Amino acid sequence: MAEKDYYKVLGVPKGASKEDIKAAYKKLAKQHHPDLNKEEGAADKFKEINEAASVLGDEEKRKQYDQYGPDAFKYGGGQSGFGSQDFSGFDFSSFGGGFDFDSIFDTFFGGGGMGGGRRRARSNRGSDLAYELSVSLEDVSDGVKKKIKITKNDECAKCDGKGGSGEDTCTVCHGAGMYRETRRTPFGMFQTTAPCRNCQGSGSIFKHVCDDCQGTGRKRNTKTIEVNIPAGIMEGARLRMNGEGEAGYRGGPSGDLYIIIHVEPHDVFERDDDDLLSDVRISFVQAALGDKVKVPTLKGEASMRIPAGTQPGDVLRLKGEGLKHMHSFGRGDILFTMIVEVPRHLSRKQEKILKELEASLE
Ligand SMILES: [Zn+2]
Numbered sequence: 001m002a003e004k005d006y007y008k009v010l011g012v013p014k015g016a017s018k019e020d021i022k023a024a025y026k027k028l029a030k031q032h033h034p035d036l037n038k039e040e041g042a043a044d045k046f047k048e049i050n051e052a053a054s055v056l057g058d059e060e061k062r063k064q065y066d067q068y069g070p071d072a073f074k075y076g077g078g079q080s081g082f083g084s085q086d087f088s089g090f091d092f093s094s095f096g097g098g099f100d101f102d103s104i105f106d107t108f109f110g111g112g113g114m115g116g117g118r119r120r121a122r123s124n125r126g127s128d129l130a131y132e133l134s135v136s137l138e139d140v141s142d143g144v145k146k147k148i149k150i151t152k153n154d155e156c157a158k159c160d161g162k163g164g165s166g167e168d169t170c171t172v173c174h175g176a177g178m179y180r181e182t183r184r185t186p187f188g189m190f191q192t193t194a195p196c197r198n199c200q201g202s203g204s205i206f207k208h209v210c211d212d213c214q215g216t217g218r219k220r221n222t223k224t225i226e227v228n229i230p231a232g233i234m235e236g237a238r239l240r241m242n243g244e245g246e247a248g249y250r251g252g253p254s255g256d257l258y259i260i261i262h263v264e265p266h267d268v269f270e271r272d273d274d275d276l277l278s279d280v281r282i283s284f285v286q287a288a289l290g291d292k293v294k295v296p297t298l299k300g301e302a303s304m305r306i307p308a309g310t311q312p313g314d315v316l317r318l319k320g321e322g323l324k325h326m327h328s329f330g331r332g333d334i335l336f337t338m339i340v341e342v343p344r345h346l347s348r349k350q351e352k353i354l355k356e357l358e359a360s361l362e
């Protein structure tokens, strides 16, 4: 493995403050998170950033690193004070697809060890949730309010989410709220600091534990939530609803709810941004002479003028009948492609008329 300058990886100077390191990490982690960045090598870069942050974000490790350089952290080294494989890379998959880089970084910060004492973890935040919501093109056209039902860990009503009453220091972590754990992840083995299970990372336990939620402060509950879907929303868009994720452990902050929009295919129209595309069938006589025809819209029907001399494949525009623009006033259009139909069978009389027409065209 190549020698790494963790300061360079995060793009901060040697004397950078914790805040600077944290800010640099957040920026880079967002940029290279494999869920957000599909470029090749993003996962490796993300791993490298986490590695650097896990060392520089932890006072003890940073001191060691400043003194001995990256040698102190080599894979399988085993000679350093940290034992082998002490990269403390972060297993982001355990965060339910969440992008809470703050709490990830706090996990690094909290990694100073049990001796640290009074430091408390903030990892009691509830998980983020994702909900896939299907909407029709008609819904997208003007925007819509939808009610969805979500079953999740909600705040326990009996103890107001606190989990109990009468606080005492946790006897397992002695108030630190954290313990170390080795995990296998797609990127290899990592040691992570995780919240203490006895106290859910809070560092304290209750004298009187709430019997309704067994001290977690959370209860399974089905909740109806109204989602405001703006007009013109695109397939795959994510709407974030602050605090509508799972409740935190023992009064911790709630996670967020992400609504992922799926726009159902439509029988008549295809979508092109805020325009709609469809076909109109007309006879070759209508094409030649021009006509007024009924065409479908999202609201029903409209009449459209076919100009004389319309050619097969011509596109006629019905203005303002498309989808409402999301970021500006007005609407898109409907674009109709002309399909000109030629009769398969003709009567004698029709044939005669067409032959006369042909002769007149020569
Ligand atoms: Zn504990």
Ligand SMILES: [Zn+2]
Residues within 6 Å of the ligand: 156, 157, 158, 159, 160, 161, 162, 163, 164, 210, 211, 212, 213, 214, 215, 216, 217, 218
């Ligand atoms: Zn309770």
